Amino acid sequence: MAEPRPLLLIVDDEVDNLRSLRDLFRREYRVETFNRAKDALATLEELEPQVVMTDQQMPGMTGVEFLREVRQRWPEATRLLFTAYTDLQTVIAAINQGHVFRYISKPWDPDELVLTVRQAFERNALLVERRKLIADLQASNARLLASDRLKSAFIEVASHELNTPVAVILGLVELWSMQQANSSDTAERGRIGRIRRAAMRLARTVERMFQLLHAERLQQPLSVEPTELEPLVRSAVEEVRPFLEGRRLAVHVEVGPDLGSAEVDPTKVADILTNLVVNAVRFTPDGGTIRIRAEAEGPAAVRFSVTDTGIGIPAEAIPHLFEPFFTGYDTHRHSSGDFEFGKRGIGLGLCLVKRFVDLHGGRIDVASRPGEGSTFSVVMPREHPRPTVPQEVVW
Numbered sequence: 001m002a003e004p005r006p007l008l009l010i011v012d013d014e015v016d017n018l019r020s021l022r023d024l025f026r027r028e029y030r031v032e033t034f035n036r037a038k039d040a041l042a043t044l045e046e047l048e049p050q051v052v053m054t055d056q057q058m059p060g061m062t063g064v065e066f067l068r069e070v071r072q073r074w075p076e077a078t079r080l081l082f083t084a085y086t087d088l089q090t091v092i093a094a095i096n097q098g099h100v101f102r103y104i105s106k107p108w109d110p111d112e113l114v115l116t117v118r119q120a121f122e123r124n125a126l127l128v129e130r131r132k133l134i135a136d137l138q139a140s141n142a143r144l145l146a147s148d149r150l151k152s153a154f155i156e157v158a159s160h161e162l163n164t165p166v167a168v169i170l171g172l173v174e175l176w177s178m179q180q181a182n183s184s185d186t187a188e189r190g191r192i193g194r195i196r197r198a199a200m201r202l203a204r205t206v207e208r209m210f211q212l213l214h215a216e217r218l219q220q221p222l223s224v225e226p227t228e229l230e231p232l233v234r235s236a237v238e239e240v241r242p243f244l245e246g247r248r249l250a251v252h253v254e255v256g257p258d259l260g261s262a263e264v265d266p267t268k269v270a271d272i273l274t275n276l277v278v279n280a281v282r283f284t285p286d287g288g289t290i291r292i293r294a295e296a297e298g299p300a301a302v303r304f305s306v307t308d309t310g311i312g313i314p315a316e317a318i319p320h321l322f323e324p325f326f327t328g329y330d331t332h333r334h335s336s337g338d339f340e341f342g343k344r345g346i347g348l349g350l351c352l353v354k355r356f357v358d359l360h361g362g363r364i365d366v367a368s369r370p371g372e373g374s375t376f377s378v379v380m381p382r383e384h385p386r387p388t389v390p391q392e393v394v395w
Contacts, residue, residue, distance in 0.1 A: 005030045006121050009049035009077075011040045011066060013058045021053075024110060025117065037066040044074045050124045051117060056083030071099055078124040080116065082106055166206060169199045222265040222359055224384045229262060229269070229302060230255050233294045236273035240281055248287045256295030262302055262382040268356040269380075275349040276306040276376050283374070284310035297379050301362075305377040312370035321366060322354035353378075361385045 008029040010021050018033040025031050032047055034040040037058060052070050056063035067079045082104035101123060102116050173196045180188055237244075237251055244251050273292075280290045288309040297303040313321070353376075357364045362380035 006051070006124075007032060007047060007049040008117065008121075009040060009044075009047060009052045010034070011037050011052075011054040011058070011063075013055065017055070024114065029117075029121070037061040037063075037069075041066070041069055041073065044070065048074070049077050050128075051080065051120045052077045053080040053082065053117070053120075056081055067100060076124070076128065078120040078127070080104060080120055082108060166199055166203050170196070170203065173199060222268065222384070224263050224265055226261050227264050227266045227269070229259050229264075229294060232266060232270050232273060233292060233304070235270060236277050237292065239274055240277055243281055244290075247281065247284075249281060249284060250287075250289045252289070252291045254291070254293040254295075256293075258296040259294050259302060260296070260382075262380065263384040264360060264380065265356075268359070272353050272356050272378060273304060273306075275353045276304075276378070279349060279376070280306050280308035280310065280374075284308040300383070301379050301381050303377060303379050305375055307373065307375040309373045312372055313366070313368040313374055314370055318366055318368065322350050322364070 006029055008025055008031050010018060010031065010033045012018050012021070012033075013035050015035060018035060022031045022033055029051075032043075032049065037054065038060060040052075040054075052067070052074075054063040054066050058066075061069075063081050063083065067081060070077055070079060079100045080102050081100045083106060101120050104113065104116060173192060177189075177192050177196070180192060183189065233253060233255060237253055243249075277290070277292065284290060290309075291305075291307040293303075293305045293307075295303055354364055357378055357380065360380045361384065362378060365377045365379075366374065367377075368374035
């Protein structure tokens with residue numbers, strides 16, 4: 001079914017004017033005419049016109065008064081006013097009270113009037129589309145907010161529910177370990193060690209969930225202090241050294257002579273670097289190479305980059321890398337382990353990296369080619385941005 005033609009509503013107390021205007025516009029628009037403003041108002045919501053055009057001088061109600069009512073009852077309509085009087089006060093009232101789109105003087109030029117009405121319909125279409133887009137955006141934002149609240153509630157509840165049994169398991173394992181300290185049963189001690197490692201892995205996962213929740217709510221303020229950066233880089237490598245050696249991964253650390261120090265939260269920067277190195281370890285095949293570089297980025301910033309010779313990242317996955325719980329599209333490669341090649345965790349590491357970088361006022365970039373490797377680069381200011389203090393204004 002074809003879309004109905006847009007509706008033009010015309011009000012004029014002179015019947016001849018209504019006839020000529022109907023003849024002028026009837027081929028392009030649906031036209032409804034009234035010789036009394038009161039009759040036009042009675043059908044306004046029913047007709048739902050896109051454009052309303054009215055004469056100014058009419059008995060009972062002026063054009064300005066009529067358009068003011070139209071604006072209150074049907075604000076969607078674009079409003080036009082024509083009159084035989086070039087009265088400045090009328091023009092001002094039409095603009096201020098009726099919010100008219102155009103003011104047209106009588107007698108009108110037919111070509112100019114046709115152009116004006118066409119522009120009025122185009123403006124109306126743009127306004128309607130804009131309102132629709134805003135409504136769609138508001139609805140989408142509402143859905144995202146509800147989803148975000150649900151996610152945060154889930155993380156908080158899950159974290160609390162998991163923390164207690166984890167603490168109990170670790171406590172019992174430690175007690176069991178002390179009881180078996182002098183035992184010659186190596187198999188028993190091996191089972192204790194495996195349980196302890198599994199419980200610690202679960203504890204780290206719970207801690208990451210808490211970190212994510214607090215970072216998103218900005219409930220975890222930065223503890224900023226002047227910090228030498230090279231030790232943080234070296235520490236991130238040493239933390240995963242056993243896994244680098246076990247996987248025969250070569251690691252090269254390059255620290256620029258001008259790296260120096262910066263105002264950062266050392267704990268969070270350490271988390272940033274460690275997560276990036278762990279990510280490189282996971283997705284670099286055995287025998288591959290990881291390069292870590294830290295250097296000055298101009299006089300006011302520093303850059304950390306972690307480059308691997310791993311499997312790379314598909315282009316369609318890059319925009320989603322820093323979303324919570326995103327682990328790539330192949331869920332069959334999920335693993336509860338930390339450093340196995342190609343295995344994915346629960347998708348919190350890179351999300352936390354992005355949150356912590358943002359809190360420092362920095363940025364993170366990714367460059368990758370499938371089959372050739374990836375580079376994650378973090379740039380952060382040397383001085384932590386401080387809130388602006390309003391200055392006293394002297395008048």
